[in-house]
Amino acid sequence: MSDKIITTRFAPSPTGFMHIGNLRTALYSYLLSKSQGGKFILRIEDTDQERHVEGAEDVIIDTLKMTGIDYDEGPGVGGEHGPYIQSQRLPIYKEYAEKLIASGHAYYCFCTPERLESLKDDKGIGGYDGHCRDLSPEEVKKNLEAGIPYVIRQKMPLTGTTSYVDHVYGEVTIDNSELRDQIMIKADGYPTYNFCHVIDDYLMGVTHVVRGNEYLTSTPKYCLLYDAFGWERPEYVHLPLLMGKDAEGNVSKLSKRHGAVSFQDLVKDGYLPEAIVNYIALLGWCPKDTNEEFFTMDELKKAFSMEGLSKSPAVFDYEKLKWFNSEYIKKLPAEVFAERAVPILSEVCADYINKEKLAELVHTRISAFCEIKDMVRFVTERLDMDSSLYTNKKNKTTPENCKEVLVDCLPILEGAESWDNDTLFTLLKEYAASKEKKAGAVMWAIRIAVARQGITPGGATELMEVFGKEETISRIKQAIEEL
């Protein structure tokens, strides 16, 4: 343990989209440092030339901005340990790799890709056999001068074990014989993740490495690297994986086949960043001494601790995300909700539709903004009428008595002085009383006539307010015709 301030980092590779599992890793890494007043760094790991995606780092930066995960050092904000983009740090890796060669912890390997391929078994499993491990200095020199392509490999101990203590999983011990002589510097001169992340973490003063548990068994290799340099090893916090469930009910690492898995997909579907963050914070972590489920980022910073981290993988549940989102949507003040909903409604609704009122009706009925258009289809078009909708047992309505109600109410509505929910409701209630009918029966007839759909967001009078007088009357007339 050191008494340095806690420094964590998020080190994604720029793939062009932010996987929700990566976002959760970023969140936990951020929370670990911020829960203890520490520092958080963003570093871009773009050492894979082939997978390079243009503009991909903007996606990362935008996501962090939208979720409120702010970094103290990194691209755009600078810092004393820059640059924070690995492709701009190549000379550093070269220098440290050479140090390791000099100290006997690494070596040049001239094996061809074909030879490496031949080492694999029928399942594609099989690692390097150490062919170039003991090349004489003369051979190395000769090959180098001949311009033979080479990589630099880390020389692993052949015997013994390597252990470290993980904050989540406890002591992890691996036989050194399981460790392959992995590549540190590729033939194109770029370093591999296995090597450069160690160099950067050390140089950037990272005290706690937070990452997914797919690294659990390769971490001893990194420990050995720290040891070879004589550096103090960081603390490790490996996180349980995020899983998805497919149609057959099988679980596997969360991926595209499970649905929208990137932060931007979710945002596009109308999920609020706060809700997404709140939900994923609870996938693999649980606060101590409270059953509270709602957390703002500030509250998460206060509540977070590594003890609450879980060891077992968590299945991403869209239903619960929806629930969180609907809760966050319901908490939005009406004006704020309208600011977002009205433009969506305006895309599909005629001018005379009261979008503000419609937005109000839809507010408590959606779990994501993408559901709005579908929900108001009965407003944007006149659906085919199914006269059986007029039949309702509880209110004792039938197509016949509904027609009677519609015919009676038409002149009443045409004579309405103003057109708002309260007025209309009073008017219809008075009519019901005068005919000794249940208000519900009157409302049912009108609601079906106007909406032409059984289930609607809002009641008869609310819908009439949405449609406005002219459209309402027109729809009622049509309904009478059809009956």
Next chain:
RNA sequence: GGCCCGUUGGUCAAGCGGUUAAGACACCGGCCUCUCACGCCGGUAACACCAGUUCGAUUCUGGUACGGGUCACCA
């Protein structure tokens, strides 16, 4: 296949030797009500299995089963 990790209701999960084994989502009832939704009230449902340690195991140990991860010139 070798190695590593994990296993509490359908899902997220609390629990850290003695509990009627929390809570949330989903689901099912009921109330409210101008349909639905919201809100409120209630309900169904779990310690993978087998040994061992112990007066006593969901909690500790070992094994089995199942699930996952990893063995790349990807991160």
